[in-house]
C-alpha cells in the first residue's frame with residue numbers, strides 16, 4: 001500500500017464528494033506495459049493502479065490523475081486544469097521516453113538477429129553513428145527481416161524501437177554502401193520523429209531530406225537499389 005497515493009486520493013476524494021465518507025482504498029504503482037491507470041469500485045472498495053512510470057511524478061500530477069480517475073468513476077466532470085496538467089506531464093520528453101522503454105522491455109517484439117551472412121547491422125549502425133551522428137543515437141534493436149520481401153528496403157518501428165532491414169540485402173554481391181544507406185535512412189527516422197502537420201504526417205521533413213543528402217555514396221546506393 002502506497003501511503004503517498006492514499007493521502008492524495010483521500011484529499012481528492014473529499015474535494016469531489018465533501019459529504020461522503022471515502023470507501024476503503026487500495027492504491028499502488030503497477031508495472032503496466034504502457035502508461036496506464038486504472039480504477040475499480042468493487043464490493044464497496046476502491047482499487048487504484050497507476051503506471052509505475054509515474055512513480056517519480058510530482059504531487060500536483062498525481063493529484064491530477066486522482067481527480068481524473070475519481071471523477072470518472074463517480075461520473076463527475078473532469079476539470080480541464082487537471083486534464084491538461086496530466087496530459088502535459090505524460091507528453092513531456094522524459095516520460096515519453098520511459099514509456100517507450102517500457103514497451104521495449106515488457107512487450108518485446110520477436111525480431112531476428114543483427115548479424116547476417118554478409119553484414120552485421122549492429123556494426124554498421126555503430127560505425128555510421130560515430131561517423132555521422134557523433135555517436136549520439138542510442139542503438140535500437142537491429143535485425144534482418146525474417147522474410148525476403150523487397151517492397152520495403154528497411155523500416156524503423158518506433159513502438160518496438162527496432163530497425164529492420166530486408167534480408168535480400170544480406171548478400172556479398174550487395175555493396176556495403178547500399179546497406180549503409182538503408183541503415184542511414186532509418187537512423188534519420190530515429191533522429192527526426194514523424195511530425196504531425198495538421199492531420200498530415202510528415203515523414204520525410206525538409207531537415208530529414210537535407211541530412212539524407214549528406215550520405216557520401218547516396219547516388220550510387222540509390223542507383224544500386226533501383227536496378228536490383
Ligand SMILES: [Zn+2]
Pocket residue numbers: 185189203204
Ligand atoms: Zn523513410
